[in-house]
Amino acid sequence: MKVIVAGAGPVGLTAALTLHRLGVDVTVLEAGDDLATQSRASTFHPPSLEMLAGLGVLPALLRQGLVAPRFQYRERGGAVIAELDMSLLAGDTPYPFRLQCEQSKLTRVLLPLLPPGTVHFGRAVTGLAQDPSGVTVHAGEDFRGDWLIGADGANSAVRRSLFGDAFDGITYPDRFLVGSTDEDLAALLPGIAEVNYLFDPVEWLVLLRTPDHWRVLLPTPADTPDDAELARLPQRLLGVADPGRPWRVAHTTLYRVHQRVAASFRVGRVLLAGDAAHINNPLGGMGMNSGIHDAVLLAKAVTTGDDDLITATAEARRTVARDYVQKTTHGNWEKLRAGGASAYADELRALAADPAAARAYLLRSSMIASLREVAA
Numbered sequence: 352m353k354v355i356v357a358g359a360g361p362v363g364l365t366a367a368l369t370l371h372r373l374g375v376d377v378t379v380l381e382a383g384d385d386l387a388t389q390s391r392a393s394t395f396h397p398p399s400l401e402m403l404a405g406l407g408v409l410p411a412l413l414r415q416g417l418v419a420p421r422f423q424y425r426e427r428g429g430a431v432i433a434e435l436d437m438s439l440l441a442g443d444t445p446y447p448f449r450l451q452c453e454q455s456k457l458t459r460v461l462l463p464l465l466p467p468g469t470v471h472f473g474r475a476v477t478g479l480a481q482d483p484s485g486v487t488v489h490a491g492e493d494f495r496g497d498w499l500i501g502a503d504g505a506n507s508a509v510r511r512s513l514f515g516d517a518f519d520g521i522t523y524p525d526r527f528l529v530g531s532t533d534e535d536l537a538a539l540l541p542g543i544a545e546v547n548y549l550f551d552p553v554e555w556l557v558l559l560r561t562p563d564h565w566r567v568l569l570p571t572p573a574d575t576p577d578d579a580e581l582a583r584l585p586q587r588l589l590g591v592a593d594p595g596r597p598w599r600v601a602h603t604t605l606y607r608v609h610q611r612v613a614a615s616f617r618v619g620r621v622l623l624a625g626d627a628a629h630i631n632n633p634l635g636g637m638g639m640n641s642g643i644h645d646a647v648l649l650a651k652a653v654t655t656g657d658d659d660l661i662t663a664t665a666e667a668r669r670t671v672a673r674d675y676v677q678k679t680t681h682g683n684w685e686k687l688r689a690g691g692a693s694a695y696a697d698e699l700r701a702l703a704a705d706p707a708a709a710r711a712y713l714l715r716s717s718m719i720a721s722l723r724e725v726a727a
Contacts, residue, residue: 362625363502382475394636416452419545507627520611617665
């Protein structure tokens, strides 16, 4: 069996290593000239850690990451609404924590574990053709495989080859502005956790710690000039915490946010995974994680040669994207905008005070439930 994977991001390389470890011949086609270095997803949930442990890559990732066993919901003014401790999941997973680590560190762990020559850089997919026995991928030259896994991102050429421009869903009214800083936010905001969601009806925000930086995510109007929004970021950051001078900002990203799901994750001998199949807002850190789950589960299904199982796995992953990831992340956005005085804040306080209810909530927010319930 030979499988072609489009995309050498965390999803594509996870799929490739899963296939390789199962004895499958793999070719990865990557449009870029090297692995991406952008600061994108940075949270790994327990099921992803379990899957990466199964591939033997978790120790290397743990050495580069930051273990985050708790996260907080806070009022914009600083008061803690609720703190949830993932140690409540100790009986459910060997990794009852989030690992804060940039996705670019994972790809650099994965790549050397693949045989030399597996990944072809500078090979953008331009089209494909399939027949009952396999698929031919056009990428400067033709590559032939029994299966193709499209993991080539939100602007996936593989998805477009299957569905054209169709990618049903919504675009959020806000853009998201992310600033990375080496300020000591733990000193400026005493008691904050490694992951913090701050409620406010006007300007909610998220504070995430990574090994190298703190990230501040702020909603930003959809129709204002990018330059103007970047120019006012220093003043907005002073509204988060004031060190008595402008914040040190390492880099910024301003982007539109969508919630979209492909019509199907399988068409013939082509499968879609990760952002090629589904995109969502980052509130809850579910995008890359669900993509890693796609990669491992779809790759394992393909190696069985069981057509019914492959179809069922693709359908189950689409169900997770639609009914778990999108609903949860959209709900997070709605609740943050509601403000700390909302009924949801009272619900969170009650949740944190009830270990059984908190565990049930953590099973869902950590994505453990998304795998167990759909599998059942």
